[in-house]
Amino acid sequence: MFENILSLREDILEALLQTGFMVAVSLITAVVIGGLFGILLYTTSSSHFYKNEIVRKITGLVLNIIRSVPFLILMILFLPLSKIIVGTKIGPEAVVVPLSIASIAFFARLAEASLSDVNNGIIEAAFSSGASKSRIIFSILIPEALPSIIRNITVTAISVLGFSAMAGLVGGGGLGDLAYRYGYQRYQTDIMLVCVIMLVVIVQLIQWIGDAVALKFDKKYQ
Amino acid sequence: MIDFQNVSVTFKQNRKTVEAVRNVSFQINDGDIFGIVGGSGAGKSTLLRTINQLQKVSEGNVIVDSKAVNNLKSTELRLLRQNVGMIFQHFNLAENKTVYQNIEFVLKVAGWKKNKIQSRISELLEFVKLSDKADTYPSKLSGGQKQRVSIARALANNTKILLCDEPTSALDAETTSSVLELLKKVNNDFGVTIVIITHELDVVKSICNKVVVMSDGKVVESGDVYSVFTNPQNDFTKQLIEHTNNFDIPAEITDIIKGPVLKLTYLGDNAVESILSDTAKEYNIRYNIIHGKIEYIASKPLGILYVNIIGEDKNIKLVVSALKEKTFSAEVIYNV
Numbered sequence: 001m002f003e004n005i006l007s008l009r010e011d012i013l014e015a016l017l018q019t020g021f022m023v024a025v026s027l028i029t030a031v032v033i034g035g036l037f038g039i040l041l042y043t044t045s046s047s048h049f050y051k052n053e054i055v056r057k058i059t060g061l062v063l064n065i066i067r068s069v070p071f072l073i074l075m076i077l078f079l080p081l082s083k084i085i086v087g088t089k090i091g092p093e094a095v096v097v098p099l100s101i102a103s104i105a106f107f108a109r110l111a112e113a114s115l116s117d118v119n120n121g122i123i124e125a126a127f128s129s130g131a132s133k134s135r136i137i138f139s140i141l142i143p144e145a146l147p148s149i150i151r152n153i154t155v156t157a158i159s160v161l162g163f164s165a166m167a168g169l170v171g172g173g174g175l176g177d178l179a180y181r182y183g184y185q186r187y188q189t190d191i192m193l194v195c196v197i198m199l200v201v202i203v204q205l206i207q208w209i210g211d212a213v214a215l216k217f218d219k220k221y222q
Numbered sequence: 223m224i225d226f227q228n229v230s231v232t233f234k235q236n237r238k239t240v241e242a243v244r245n246v247s248f249q250i251n252d253g254d255i256f257g258i259v260g261g262s263g264a265g266k267s268t269l270l271r272t273i274n275q276l277q278k279v280s281e282g283n284v285i286v287d288s289k290a291v292n293n294l295k296s297t298e299l300r301l302l303r304q305n306v307g308m309i310f311q312h313f314n315l316a317e318n319k320t321v322y323q324n325i326e327f328v329l330k331v332a333g334w335k336k337n338k339i340q341s342r343i344s345e346l347l348e349f350v351k352l353s354d355k356a357d358t359y360p361s362k363l364s365g366g367q368k369q370r371v372s373i374a375r376a377l378a379n380n381t382k383i384l385l386c387d388e389p390t391s392a393l394d395a396e397t398t399s400s401v402l403e404l405l406k407k408v409n410n411d412f413g414v415t416i417v418i419i420t421h422e423l424d425v426v427k428s429i430c431n432k433v434v435v436m437s438d439g440k441v442v443e444s445g446d447v448y449s450v451f452t453n454p455q456n457d458f459t460k461q462l463i464e465h466t467n468n469f470d471i472p473a474e475i476t477d478i479i480k481g482p483v484l485k486l487t488y489l490g491d492n493a494v495e496s497i498l499s500d501t502a503k504e505y506n507i508r509y510n511i512i513h514g515k516i517e518y519i520a521s522k523p524l525g526i527l528y529v530n531i532i533g534e535d536k537n538i539k540l541v542v543s544a545l546k547e548k549t550f551s552a553e554v555i556y557n558v
Contacts, residue, residue, distance in 0.1 A: 125372075143316070
C-alpha cells in the first residue's frame with residue numbers, strides 16, 4: 001500500500017519545505033505588520049493614547065473587507081501584485097503575497113483583542129508615572145499582552161497553514177497540493193494519508209510550542 | 223501646595239453631559255494627610271485625577287507648587303507626573319513584571335542611572351518591608367503586599383505628593399490598618415503630602431488631619447478632621463458620620479429597660495465618669511450604662527456613651543438638661 005511513498009519521497013520533502021516556507025514568511029509578516037495594525041487599532045480607540053475614530057474605523061473597515069473575501073478569491077486577486085513584488089505569478093513565492101495579506105488582516109484583529117484585554121488600570125498607573133506613550137506601549141502594554149499575543153500567533157499560524165493548502169491552485173505547491181494531486185486525482189491514497197498525517201503533526205507541534213511559550217511568559221496565574 | 227480654584231469637570235457620557243465636579247475650591251497644604259470623602263459618584267475620584275491631569279478640567283485651575291497643571295504642555299506634564307506618585311484601589315501593578323521591574327520602570331522613566339536604580343530599589347523595598355520579594359511576581363503577593371509595592375513604586379522618584387485612590391477598599395481590616403500605618407510613616411519620615419480619597423470614614427479618622435466631604439460633585443463640608451467629625455454642619459456629613467457612629471440598641475435590652483436612653487458624646491479631656499456620678503447624686507437618679515466606646519479621630523479621643531436613666535420623671539428632665547451643658551452633646555435617642 002505504501003509503494004508510492006518511497007518513489008515520491010523527494011516530492012514529499014519538497015512539499016514540506018514549500019509549506020514551511022509559505023507559513024513561515026506569511027506568519028512573520030503577519031506578526032510584524034498585523035501587530036502594528038493591532039497597535040494602531042488599539043491606540044486609536046483609547047483616550048489615553050491617540051483616540052481617532054476616523055482612522056480606527058477606516059482601518060477596521062479595510063481589514064474586515066480583506067477578512068470577508070474567501071482566500072481563494074483573494075489569492076487570484078493579488079497575484080498581479082505578486083508579479084510586482086516577487087516577480088512571479090506562480091510558485092510558493094507568489095502565494096506568499098496574498099497569504100501574507102490575509103494573515104495580516106487575521107492577526108491584526110487578534111492582536112487588537114489581546115491589547116484591549118490588558119487591564120486599563122495598569123495603563124493608567126503607567127501614565128501616572130509620567131512615562132511617554134511610546135514607552136508605555138513597548139514596556140507595559142505589549143509585555144502585559146504578550147502571553148495572549150503568543151496564543152493568538154499560534155491560532156494565526158494554524159490558520160495560515162490551512163490557507164496554504166489552497167496554494168496548489170496557482171501552482172504554489174506544498175503538502176495540501178501534493179495530497180490533492182496524487183492522493184485525490186491519482187488515487188494514491190497513501191500519499192494523501194502521509195500528507196494529512198504530516199499536517200496533523202505540524203498543527204500539534206505549533207499548538208504545543210505556542211502553549212509552552214505562552215505559559216512561560218504568563219506570570220499572572222502562576 | 224495644591225490649590226483647586228473653581229474647578230469644574232464635565233464630560234459627555236452616552237450623549238449626556240455629566241457634571242462630575244462642580245466649582246470646587248480648596249487648598250491642600252504641604253505635609254497634610256488630606257482626606258476627600260463621599261459616596262460613589264460624588265466626583266472625588268475625578269477631582270483627584272485633576273492633580274496629575276489624568277483628568278482634564280473643564281473650568282478653573284489646579285495649581286500644584288505654584289504651577290497651573292491644567293495648562294502644562296506634554297513634556298512638562300510628564301515631568302509633573304514623575305514627581306506626583308499615585309496608588310490605586312486595585313494596585314495596578316504590571317502582572318508580567320517582578321516587584322523589582324515594576325519599580326524599575328518608574329525609575330527608568332524618570333531617567334535614573336543604572337547604577338543608582340538598584341540601590342534605590344533595595345532602599346524602597348526595605349522601607350515597605352518587602353526586601354525578600356524583589357524577584358516575585360505580583361500574582362504571588364497578598365493584597366496588602368501589592369499595595370506596599372505600589373507605595374514603593376509611587377515614591378520611587380522621591381515624590382513629594384502621593385495621590386491615593388481608595389487605597390484600602392480592596393483590603394481586609396487588618397491589612398487596611400497596616401497600609402494606613404505605612405502611609406502615616408511616609409508622611410512622617412519623608413514629609414510627603416498625601417491626598418487620599420475614600421468612602422471609608424475610618425480611614426479618614428485614623429490618618430487624615432484635614433478633610434473635605436463631597437456630594438454630587440460639590441464640596442459640602444471641609445475643615446480639620448476632628449471638628450468635622452465631632453461637629454458636622456452639613457446634613458449629608460451628619461448622615462455619613464451617624465452611619466458609622468450609631469449603635470443599635472438590641473431588642474433584648476429595649477424590652478426590659480424603662481426610662482430614656484441618652485447618647486452622650488464627650489470630647490478630649492471631658493472626664494465623663496465624674497459627671498455621671500455627680501449628677502446621679504445631685505438629682506437622685508441612677509444610670510445604667512448600655513454601651514460605650516472611645517474613638518480616636520486624628521489621634522484625639524472622642525467618647526460615646528449610651529446610658530439609661532432610672533428615676534422620677536421630673537428629675538430625669540433636670541438631669542438631661544444638666545448633661546447637655548456638661549458634655550459635648552446629649553440626646554435622647556430612646557424613650558419608653
